[in-house]
Amino acid sequence: MFSYKSYSSQVDIVINVNSLDTNHETRDKHLIGSMWLDAKSYPEIKFISSSIRKEDINKYRIEGSLTIKNITKKK
Template identity: 55%
Template sequence: MKAKFIIPLILCITFIFSGFNNNPTKYTLDKGHTYIGFDVERFMVGEVSGRFNEFSGNISIEGEDFTTLQVQVSINTKSLDTNNETRDGHLKGEMWLNTEAHPEIKFSSTSVIKNVDNSYVMKGNLTICGITKSIEFPIQLMGPLKDPTKVTSIGIKADLVINRFDYGIQFNRKMDNGSFFIGNEVKIKIRALAIHK
């Protein structure tokens, strides 16, 4: 009789404590150590580079298992900065990001896949100008690590390419040779540090 009682009790306790151990640890983006930028071809001989200075993000992970990583990021489109106020005004206008109508760019991850070589691929939904598309891209992940300031943090690096036409950004003026003034492919660069508080 005792065995019939003790074994279920042990299983129940094990289940309860394993549930506690699987609670995700929550992180937030450290704005002072996070960069969200982009490059796009201009006149075929150069690039326009820019960044977004205002954003927020919530990240969670269970232990050190990066396949449990979840990311939600919101970017303030009006914080676009290409180091040229006139150009910034054009890019914030109706022909480009239309920041008055669409004040945010949003990304929400749906899964993280670990490859056989221990690299990772993130999948998620990216919303720009009110249009949401599923995307996937390789990511580099570091941590979790308690740094010299006693703060636990994780690092995320990602480089990806999107087509602006997919998001309704249709400016398509062409040069004499038929090439677009501004390229349709936008290279996005992310260097993020997320901290646990």
């Protein structure tokens, strides 16, 4: 059960790039390699929320910062 309290809600997600699994081993190796995600140099992808808004019953909008390869994009 999900309980939403806007004044105290925050989402922090850390993804281990080496855990990537697209159900295709060759593609996975290519994606985590130096040409794309470069898991050796940048082992994590991070998302940190800046706002969570309830839009409807059981529907929420989460905005925040996504960091991939030390480049952060904010929404």
